[in-house]
Structures are given as structure tokens and as C-alpha cells.
Amino acid sequence: MAREILTVAEMAASDRAAVLAGTPIPVLMERAGEAVAQAVRARYQRRPVVVWCGPGDNGGDGYVAARHLRRHGWPVVVEAAYPPATDACRWAASRWRGEVKPLSQRLAAEALYIDAMFGAGLSRPLEGEVAELARTAVRQALTIVAVDTPSGVHGDTGRSLDGVALAAELTITFHRRKPAHVLIEGRKACGDILVSDIGLSTVASAALFENDPSLWRERYPWPAIDAHKHSRGRLSVVSGDAWNTGAARLAARGGLRIGAGAVTLLSPPSALSVNASHLEAVMLASFESDADLAARAEKADAVIIGPAAGVGDATARNLRALTQTGAALVADADALTSFRDDPGELFACLDRDDVLTPHPGEFERIFPGLLGRSPERITAAREAASAAGAVILLKGADTVIAAPDGRAAVGLNGTPWLATAGSGDVLAGFIGGLLAQGMGSFEAACAGAWIHAECGALHGPGLIAEDLPGLAPAILARLHQER
Known part of the structure; x- marks a missing residue:
């Protein structure tokens, strides 16, 4: 079966359809965060992990990933760019039993960083300490795993917003690729891309496909x-x-x-x-x-x-x-x-x-x-x-x-x-x-x-x-x- 490439809006429609069909957002978030943790464990040796969490559902995925990694014995620290601002993100944050620290600009080369600050739906440039973190991270050889897309990369174009964005070694996205995962600017920022199935249905109206x-x-x-x-x-x-x-x-x-x-x-x-x-x-x-x-x-x-x-x-x-x-x-x-x-x-x-x-x-x-x-x-x-x-x-x-x-x-x-x-x-x-x-x-x-x-x-x-x-x-x- 041909694999569709979904725009940000089409992916949001898939999420809504799943909810209407009886799968609550926290269940989807749990699947997504666990998929991130599994991908990290499969690819990397155990090491200190810093999870950067944003205020939305992308951040919620990060809290879930942090919990699952800690459950498997990984040393995990969560740093919050902003307080949780959606019900699902607050739910995920409430289940994280570890400390939540402010975002730090001091980066360690030996750590693995999970970028769960902003996903593909971000429509405005990174600001403040998040933008400064992105600029600092680009200058260093860090191991970064992005959730959905690296923060600052627009999901429908693959371009950085206002020229400021993180770049990942590995990006885990869910259900289907978005344009950012196939257009060359986005692909370069995403690194290797893993598509995880979290139980969503196909959008019948999709007209953009992976060429295979x-x-x-x-x-x-x-x-x-x-x-x-x-x-x-x-x-x-x-x-x-x-x-x-x-x-x-x-x-x-x-x-x-x-x-x-x-x-x-x-x-x-x-x-x-x-x-x-x-x-x-x-x-x-x-x-x-x-x-x-x-x-x-x-x-x-x-x-x-x-x-x-x-x-x-x-x-x-x-x-x-x-x-x-x-x-x-x-x-x-x-x-x-x-x-x-x-x-x-x-x-x-x-x-x-x-x-x-x-x-x-x-x-x-x-x-x-x-x-x-x-x-x-x-x-x-x-x-x-x-x-x-x-x-x-x-x-x-x-x-x-x-x-x-x-x-x-x-x-x-x-x-x-x-x-x-x-x-x-x-x-x-x-x-x-x-x-x-x-x-x-x-x-x-x-x-x-x-x-x-x-x-x-x-x-x-x-x-x-x-x-x-x-x-x-x-x-x-x-x-x-x-x-």
C-alpha cells in the first residue's frame, strides 16, 4: 500500500479522528512517548539523558519518553522550556516522578538530548532561551533525538523558522512522514527518520506520497x-x-x-x-x-x-x-x-x-x-x-x-x-x-x-x-x- 505524506493539518485530522473513534489523546501520547524511548534504547548505549520538554503535546511525548527510559534504568533529567499548557501535556507531566529543571544552556557532549519542545505544528520562530539553546547546540557536536521534527523546523516546508532551529541525529515521527521529513532542508535537519505506528487511520483525501x-x-x-x-x-x-x-x-x-x-x-x-x-x-x-x-x-x-x-x-x-x-x-x-x-x-x-x-x-x-x-x-x-x-x-x-x-x-x-x-x-x-x-x-x-x-x-x-x-x-x- 502506498504510504501517504501528511501535512500538519492532515496529521491533526488523523489525531482527531482517532479521538472521535474512542482513543483518548493521553493514550496516543503514551504510545508516542514509549516509541521514542524504544527507539533511543535500540540505537544508543545507556548514557545520561536530558529531555527538553515544551508546553504542548510534543512536550507531553517527552515526559512520557523520560518516564519509560527511567523505568529501564537510564539516568534521565527533564528540563522544561515552558510549563505544560495543554491537558494532555499536564497529564504526562503529572506522571513524571523525577525533578523538572529549568532549561539549561550548559550542554554536555556525553549526554543524549531529546528535543520535545516544539513539533511540526510550530508556526512562529523560536524565541528567548529556546532560540539561544538552538544556536548554542548547532555549534556543538551533540547527540540530539527529535520528537516529530527538530524544534524550529516547519512541518510543511522543512525550513527553519527565521533561520533558527535545532538539528537532530535521529527524528522519531508518528503514523506518516510530513513534508519536512522528505524535503531536503528538513531531511538534513532531521537526520535519520523513524516512523512509528501509534494506531492512527489513513486520511482518505491525501494526495502526496512517498515515491517507492x-x-x-x-x-x-x-x-x-x-x-x-x-x-x-x-x-x-x-x-x-x-x-x-x-x-x-x-x-x-x-x-x-x-x-x-x-x-x-x-x-x-x-x-x-x-x-x-x-x-x-x-x-x-x-x-x-x-x-x-x-x-x-x-x-x-x-x-x-x-x-x-x-x-x-x-x-x-x-x-x-x-x-x-x-x-x-x-x-x-x-x-x-x-x-x-x-x-x-x-x-x-x-x-x-x-x-x-x-x-x-x-x-x-x-x-x-x-x-x-x-x-x-x-x-x-x-x-x-x-x-x-x-x-x-x-x-x-x-x-x-x-x-x-x-x-x-x-x-x-x-x-x-x-x-x-x-x-x-x-x-x-x-x-x-x-x-x-x-x-x-x-x-x-x-x-x-x-x-x-x-x-x-x-x-x-x-x-x-x-x-x-x-x-x-x-x-x-x-x-x-x-x-
């Missing part, structure tokens, strides 16, 4: 027993000129490795000999004009245009011609930048089967100012998908895939080894190859991005883009076994 196989596995296009190359999908890739051919070949090879049955590189005449000298299973065809290109791609199920295609009117004309073929389109790199002066012209000829795969710079060219205006990347990608009427894959360490209908997914398996030239061309090939096999555009973009990241992680240091297609079979074999 549970989201798209059932729609993956495994070949039937009587499959042949044409039934497995026909993919075409548009090549650049004689001096810019490698990117398209990387995309073509990626499409072939991901399972497309017949892949054709569509090449301008000047690049035919260069491409021919490098191709084996990928077929080659020539085109001389945009009309000729469309005719060559007429039988394709999917077409990739953009990798080193060249920025300018010729690429724009080629893309417009391809949109008339009925093939699903993957528009990447130069195909996007060619419309920077009139993005609306691009959007007018796209449909919901098409996928745009910009990195942040390309995104800015066709959606100027949107990333800066949006509270975070998820909102930006969703607005872009709505404006373009196509699926948007916004690349990054926290790759976001958004569909025009509002569905979105965030990748959790990104790896820095993919930060190498040509990596995005192979990603376009993976997506195009899945589209050619009939996978839905949103699911194809999600699957392609996940497989791409797994390939990068599998290789690790020293990865170059040419390695990626050859790594795909191992990932596909694993997926096939897990069906």
Missing part, C-alpha cells in the same frame, strides 16, 4: 509470456547535431534497458555517421525537417526530445511536430529551454500523457519565479503541472513528481552519486521506455525516478552516466522477485 514501489508496482509493465519487441513498446529519441549526440544515445540506451522493445534514434543527417558508429541494438533513422521527424516518429508509442537537442527554434518546431503524432512525450533539457521566451506556447501543445523533466534552472526558465514564490518544491511542482497540463518531474535530492490532477510524490532514495553529467539523460530514457510500454505518465515518472536512484546507490562512488543503463537489470530483477 508500493505507489506504482501494480502498474509496472512486465512483459506477457507471448511478448515480442513491438508489443513491448516503440520508443524514439531525438538526437542533436554531429557534435552533440551522446546525450540522446544515453537516453536511448536507458529506454532499451528499462524494457522498451524497439528503440530508434532519430538523427539529423549530419550526425548519422557518428551515431551509427556507436549504436548496436538501438536503431537509427534520419530526419531533415520537423515534418520529416513527425513522420519518422508516427508509429512510436513514446518520444524523448531535449537531451543535447540544441536550444532554439528548430528544437521548438520539432517538439511541436512531435506533439501531433499521438506519442507520449518526454521533454527534457534543451526542449524546455527552447520555450523560455514563451512557455505558454509549450504548454498549449502538451497533454496529460506528456512528462517534463526540468532541473531547478530549467524549471525557472519555463515557470519563472514559481519556485521562489512557493512555500516549498511540492507546491511549486503541483502548480507547474496544473499550468502545463502535463506531469512535472522536478529533479533534485528530493525529486518531486506532480500530476495535473494534484497527485504528487517525493523521492526518498536520492543519492549524490547521480550528480554527474548525463545522469538526467538516462532518467529521461527510463521514463520514456516505461511510457512506451504503456505505463501511465505519473507512474512512469515515479518508477523511472526510483529505479534511477536505486541504480546510483547500487554503484556508489565513481558512477558515470554510462554505468546507469547497465545497472538497471539488477534493480528490475529485484522488483520482479518482489511482485
